[in-house]
Structures are given as C-alpha cells and as structure tokens.
C-alpha cells in the first residue's frame with residue numbers, strides 16, 4: 076500500500092499550466108491532477124489546495140477545498156474583502172463608481188474598506204464628508220497618505236490574515252500603497268499624466284502578493300467588468316446596507332422609486348439616508364433593468 080502525504084497550501088500564481096502554491100514559506104511549483112480537467116474544474120489563484128510533493132520544489136495538486144467565492148476576470152477565489160482605493164484629488168473620486176464597486180462587493184459577500192489616498196493634499200474635512208456619505212454602511216473608511224504614511228498602520232491591521240482585492244481608478248495610488256505596506260514589492264509608480272499617455276495596461280495573469288505574513292493582496296483590480304449583470308432588480312437594496320433598517324415598505328415589491336408608502340424614500344426625505352447614495356441606487360437600478368431587458 077502506498078501512502079501519499081498531502082500538504083495544504085494556497086495557490087498564489089497560475090501561469091502556463093503551472094500552479095505556484097505557498098506552503099511553509101516555500102513556493103512549490105505544481106501541476107493539477109488530470110481528473111480536474113476531466114471534471115471541468117480549473118484551479119484558480121486563491122484556491123486552498125492539498126498537494127503531494129514529487130520533489131523538494133515540485134508537487135501535484137490532489138484536491139481543491141470548497142471555495143468561499145470566486146471572481147471572474149480575473150479568476151480568483153476565496154477573497155475576503157474589497158479595498159477601494161480612491162484619491163481625494165488628482166483624480167477626484169467618482170462616487171457612482173465607488174457605489175457600483177460596493178454593490179459588486181456585496182453581491183460577492185466581500186467586506187468593504189474604503190481608502191482615500193493623497194490626504195496630504197487636502198483638508199481632513201474631506202474625509203469626514205466621505206465618512207458621512209457612507210454612514211451606517213458598516214464599511215471601514217481610512218484616510219491615507221502615501222507621502223506621510225498617515226493611515227497606513229490602520230490599513231495594515233485590516234489586511235492581516237485576509238485575502239484582499241484592491242480596486243480603484245488609475246492613478247489613485249494602489250501601487251504606491253502596496254509598496255508602502257511592503258517595500259520589497261517595488262511596483263512601478265508613475266505620474267497620472269504618464270499613465271493616461273500610456274493607456275490602460277492589459278494584465279494576462281493575476282497573482283496574490285503576500286504583503287505580510289498570511290495576508291495577501293491580489294495584484295490586479297478585483298473587478299475588471301463593472302457591469303451589473305446577473306442582478307435582479309429586487310436584490311439591489313440589500314447591497315446598500317444602510318437602507319436595510321428602512322426596507323419594510325408598504326408593498327413588499329417596492330423598488331423605492333415612486334411607490335406609495337415607501338419607507339426608504341421617506342428616510343431620504345428625513346435626512347436619514349444620504350441622498351447621493353439613494354441617487355446611485357436609482358441609477359444602478361435603471362441599469363440593471365436595462366441589462367435584464369437585453
């Protein structure tokens with residue numbers, strides 16, 4: 076009888092049919108068992124796997140643990156949280172984009188952290204206004220400066236032991252942030268104008284960067300497709316967490332637009348729900364409706 080010793084690790088990179096599995100401070104280059112292909116299962120970055128060693132540095136993946144979630148484009152599994160990175164200025168935040176990303180996070184059961192970078196360029200009241208906008212959402216809001224390192228420790232605390240994906244516009248300071256969390260990475264940072272000249276870079280694969288012990292950040296934006304496909308109009312209010320206490324409207328089918336007896340609309344009128352957030356809700360609702368008619 077042959078006993079195979081299996082080890083547990085996490086896929087941090089997938090490239091050309093190889094899976095790079097982090098195990099005990101080593102990276103083991105693995106192939107996947109043929110049975111996965113037969114069953115139409117493809118291991119992805121973030122998968123927690125069991126593998127057998129065939130040499131000190133090579134292995135074969137035998138099992139994939141059940142996934143908590145799996146994002147597509149980029150394919151990455153078991154994400155715990157979405158960290159939005161938006162700069163206070165240069166570029167100024169696009170709030171509808173922020174709300175869209177938090178909705179995608181909600182749909183994928185991800186916790187939300189909102190980092191506002193370049194706080195060295197602006198008054199602190201800017202951050203207070205953003206905190207006010209997202210009041211009662213449960214999201215963590217952190218003001219960051221990649222120049223003075225303000226807020227960095229608070230963010231590092233939030234990343235500990237988690238797999239985090241960063242999303243935010245080009246030039247918001249994502250690479251600078253990763254470099255500050257762990258200077259060993261030295262990701263390319265370029266000025267905002269250089270970036271627009273260069274155009275969007277296309278990423279062919281994604282990997283997990285171990286920014287601190289057992290704490291990973293996905294190196295490509297978490298959601299490249301920002302369309303709200305596969306959404307039902309009736310689920311959108313769930314992804315605006317601050318709406319939930321007011322969602323017992325007169326009609327259970329209430330979409331909180333112009334219906335009689337809508338509690339959410341009256342909460343907006345009373346100043347209990349932020350009107351900008353409500354506006355984003357209405358715009359995204361319309362978009363879902365249009366997508367579903369296509």
Ligand SMILES: Nc1nc2c(ncn2[C@@H]2O[C@H](COP(=O)(O)OP(=O)(O)OP(=O)(O)O)[C@@H](O)[C@H]2O)c(=O)[nH]1
Nearest residue numbers: 193220221222245246247248249250251264265266
């Ligand atoms: N003043 C100031 N400038 C910053 C800060 N963070 C980033 N920058 C500058 O903003 C520019 C863009 O920063 P990056 O870190 O490359 O931005 P990015 O989000 O990684 O951009 P992409 O790679 O295009 O997605 C660079 O010139 C940085 O030096 C900050 O906190 N304060």
Ligand SMILES: [Zn+2]
Nearest residue numbers: 324329331337
């Ligand atoms: Zn309603």
